[in-house]
Amino acid sequence: MNPVKVGICGLGTVGSGTFNVLARNRESIQARVGADIVVAQIGARRDNPACDTGDVPVARDIFEVVRNPEIDIVVELIGGTTVARDLVLEAIANGKHVVTANKALIAEYGNEIFAAAQEQGVSVNFEAAVAGGIPIIKALREGLAANQVEWLAGIINGTGNFILTEMREKGRDFADVLAEAQALGYAEADPTFDVEGIDAAHKLVILASIAFGIPLQFDKVYTEGITRISTEDVNYAEELGYRIKHLGIARCDDEGIELRVHPTLIPEKRLIANVNGVMNAILVKADAVGPTLYYGPGAGSEPTASSVVADVVDVARTLTAEPKHRVPYLAFHQDTLSDHPVKAIDEIQTAYYLRMSALDKPGVLSQIAQILSDAGISIEALIQKQPPEDADHVPVILLTNVTREKALMSAVEQIQSLDSIDDEVVRIRVESLAG
Amino acid sequence: MNPVKVGICGLGTVGSGTFNVLARNRESIQARVGADIVVAQIGARRDNPACDTGDVPVARDIFEVVRNPEIDIVVELIGGTTVARDLVLEAIANGKHVVTANKALIAEYGNEIFAAAQEQGVSVNFEAAVAGGIPIIKALREGLAANQVEWLAGIINGTGNFILTEMREKGRDFADVLAEAQALGYAEADPTFDVEGIDAAHKLVILASIAFGIPLQFDKVYTEGITRISTEDVNYAEELGYRIKHLGIARCDDEGIELRVHPTLIPEKRLIANVNGVMNAILVKADAVGPTLYYGPGAGSEPTASSVVADVVDVARTLTAEPKHRVPYLAFHQDTLSDHPVKAIDEIQTAYYLRMSALDKPGVLSQIAQILSDAGISIEALIQKQPPEDADHVPVILLTNVTREKALMSAVEQIQSLDSIDDEVVRIRVESLAG
Known part of the structure; x- marks a missing residue:
């Protein structure tokens, strides 16, 4: 070929x-x-x-x-x-x-x-x-081809989302965060395209055209930036159960098409309300599939x-x-196709949540810690509650570091064999899923 | 044609x-x-x-x-x-x-x-x-074709996620929620495929093959269900800042490939930790794009x-x-391509957040409410704070119902013209983004 x-x-x-x-x-x-x-x-x-x-x-x-x-x-x-x-x-x-x-x-x-x-x-x-690396065009042009798209709403400017996230999480004001975003390279020296919504309007027009089957009409987008959002409004929104996000919104009904970019209060329980920092996400509502959301980095090399x-x-x-x-x-x-082998479960590496019922007497915790330590496993977090009245066993909950499953299982067996441990040790794997 | x-x-x-x-x-x-x-x-x-x-x-x-x-x-x-x-x-x-x-x-x-x-x-x-309606196969086969996929983790069984969500949100136990899921039609009369992870294992094997370019190897998946998850563990996980989700995880490194389905603690701040009810989501980590996530309904007609x-x-x-x-x-x-018209902004319909600075004297709030009511706008939520000491104006914050922008703007103009209102009325649109 x-x-x-x-x-x-x-x-x-x-x-x-x-x-x-x-x-x-x-x-x-x-x-x-x-x-x-x-x-x-x-x-x-x-x-x-x-x-x-x-x-x-x-x-x-x-x-x-x-x-x-x-x-x-x-x-x-x-x-x-x-x-x-x-x-x-x-x-x-x-x-x-x-x-x-x-x-x-x-x-x-x-x-x-x-x-x-x-x-x-x-x-x-x-x-x-x-939306940078998110395959949203492919999703709309092909993946959702069965559907009539009713509306879509997107966080499609990472700089704006970074600024609003910092304002909410740290109580900082707009100008302060913008200056930092510029220093970090998230925002241009002239931030107009980002903070006035022009960049988002460009993207929204493209999304709307492929969602609804209409020609590109950039001059028809209503565009409002985030420069006038105050920390006061961010806080009141939170008090009401909302987050302020800079959204591009396109909607199609019998009367016509809406194309608008503006700051928007959205209920904090929506997944898209929890898209923070420079990340982008687009929520699409379509007639057959219902709501789908696409999330990822909106910029970067x-x-x-x-x-x-x-x-x-x-x-x-x-x-x-x-x-x-x-x-x-x-x-x-x-x-x-590759013949790369599939690992046996005891070869995988993961962190662990352990819950056990331990006799409430001195030295038990140190025995447990010793067994884990001998296996090269460290304890990242620990909860030990007071025993319920009249009970002689207390629940002990541990989070371990990332370790090989085989080592963990063998340590757990040893812990279970201690006289001071009642019942089986509950084991649930823990993954950080850090991007 | x-x-x-x-x-x-x-x-x-x-x-x-x-x-x-x-x-x-x-x-x-x-x-x-x-x-x-x-x-x-x-x-x-x-x-x-x-x-x-x-x-x-x-x-x-x-x-x-x-x-x-x-x-x-x-x-x-x-x-x-x-x-x-x-x-x-x-x-x-x-x-x-x-x-x-x-x-x-x-x-x-x-x-x-x-x-x-x-x-x-x-x-x-x-x-x-x-994952039902989520175009995840297309995303992996085509949208992410530039990448080496490092790992993926998915909530790919809606029944299991519904059960775990109910256990966390309402403190209900496994058997109780399962019975309800069966009554609602989310779970089969024989729920084994869902709650023991077999359904998720089927899906994981398919995802892993197209992510890593390996033949389908269903017999090699490690599978653990959610039947032994207790509300106790759900609560301790929460105390530690985690959520328990039933995940399918596939990872590829030089040593080999991991294929595993099991309950997993994940940090509650991750987007995927906030995917609730019967919804599905797949988080993919790939070398060029980094993390992307795909969310939507995993089942249904x-x-x-x-x-x-x-x-x-x-x-x-x-x-x-x-x-x-x-x-x-x-x-x-x-x-x-259609010539469906784009609406002017004053024709759109949306709810509104309004913040104003009102003179702290009797009758002002009723004047505001009257203006809105005359315009056919109702107040859905209201915050009125006590004035700061020595201040004669108080902040008043309102959420309106969904109304036509033109009507809202004209009402806001009238409110602004009141003697008792200081400064401009801050207006931010509100969208429920309900799926």
Whole structure:
């Protein structure tokens, strides 16, 4: 199978992430696609120390990439709507498939771009344009294809969500948190796009179009930022059982379509109310499935690259595979499935919750601690309650560190064999699930 | 464009949902696919009052469907692993594409089925087999195709999650909640598959295979149910800052692969710890994107049908569209985009949070209430604080019912013009986001 040739235009944060992901996961991506994906050329005004482009040719004139007859897929990662628009339209005119992460370009010039692409018979994919690494475009265009979408509401600007989260959790005021976000690199020096909701409006317009089947209409979005949210309102909202989130909301009913970005009080018990920091999430309400939610990082080098490369894989699959075998049954082609062994349960490593009923007398706890310590297991947390009146046994609850199951089980057996321990020791595994 | 012809085998809960969704959303699905999708035959031992099959021929021998030369896609919704296996293998042998919601069949016989399908050049799709309406298979096979998946953890059995949620929220014990779940229809008369983790193990095996690119290995899953979880442990976990969830966990490292289903303590601040009731969620940690989470209903007639029909749409798109135009840019084909109008912001309907600074004297609150009442707006919640010492104004905070923005804004203007109101009235929209 001939390799699929990709040209990357722009080698900033997302461009270098895209190059690095394609290089690092080249083998597994090939097993998924059934063909190799090769970066044949990069167009970038300057190098980026975050990525070693090796012997891939780098053109200083990015337009060389869209004119390179070798290239199948042009990946536009330069941002902005002037040069990027020219670049994408020329790529399309030259019969290239296009992948872009450019929300402003799609929101403002998507109708023109898609018309040109339709005429040329090429695809334009833009998963990375909305909510970074969350595959929300694919979910809406394909995963929910059975449905009429009724509404969607998204936390689709990580900077804004970081600011509101800090205001609520730490009682800090808007200006203070914004300054920190800028120092951390979450917010631009000019934060207007983020805090005034323009970035979210770009993304909302794209989501609404693919949810409802309407042309892109950026000029029709009502947009209100978070600059006037005070800690006072954050606190009153909490008192009423709500959180303030900066949402993009799109709704469709018989009267028409709502497209609006604004701060919103939402009940604190909703899952989306608990999406904090720079994370993004989109809640979609559709007629057949009901509510579904998609959560993940909305920005960053490799999270965004994850979506860019998924789009490249999508196009590569249509270019190389039989349509009927576009996506392998188990994601990877049958002849590439691995025989990596499945571990026995006693080889896994996890932390443990233990509850036991111990005789209420001196020395028992130290016996238990000794057994665990001899097995190399440390105690991370402990609850020991006073015995109920007239009872001679007390409940002892422990959380251990992460350890090998075999070691834990053998220690538990020893604990159970102590005269001072009544009944079986209750064991439940503990996982931090830290991202 | 010729219509794509579907045969539905099985007309139970999911079968009737599939028929109904295809019928109700036929027009919008056609705008997505570019071709009509027609149910050409149903195979069902008996009719189902939940669905009016009209003049669609119904065969009492379901094998008639897989032998019907007209049919392109066989949808297997009979469940079980004996007849279903024969049915699917015969459909494949006859060159039909297959869509199934049958987790047991895929987990236990998937390797055999995919080998046969590969040989015949047909697709087998099974989105509905895991987590009902959540498009998690698509996310893993396509949306995260750039990534090496490191681990995933899922609440993939709604019955189990309902039981654990009730135990925590209401202090009820396992047996009591199980009996209610059976009465509500969430749990089967024989609840073994749900509460012993077998159903979750089926789903986990499928998720792990497409995450890591390994054959299906149902016999290698470690499975522990929730029958021994006591309210005592639920409460101690909470005291330690954790929730107990029944998780399917798959992890891949250099040593091997972990496949395990068991009750697990997870930190209560994790989003997945807050997935309650019958809802499902899968948290995936992958190298490029980091953590992403997918949430939605894991069972039910139309939620499951949503995934079945998405699979049908997927196959139909490969059968009818040019590969390069498989998925339209904006989800619907360009010539079907609708001119449904976008509403002006003053036409939207939403609830409102209002905060004002009111003179601390009798009658002010009644003036405010009167203005709102005259505008047809009711007050759903109210906070009035005592004035700070020496201050003559008090903060008044209101939540209104859902009203038209125009009416609200005009009422707010009147309130602002009162002598007793200082400064501007702060207005923030409120959305319940109820699913």
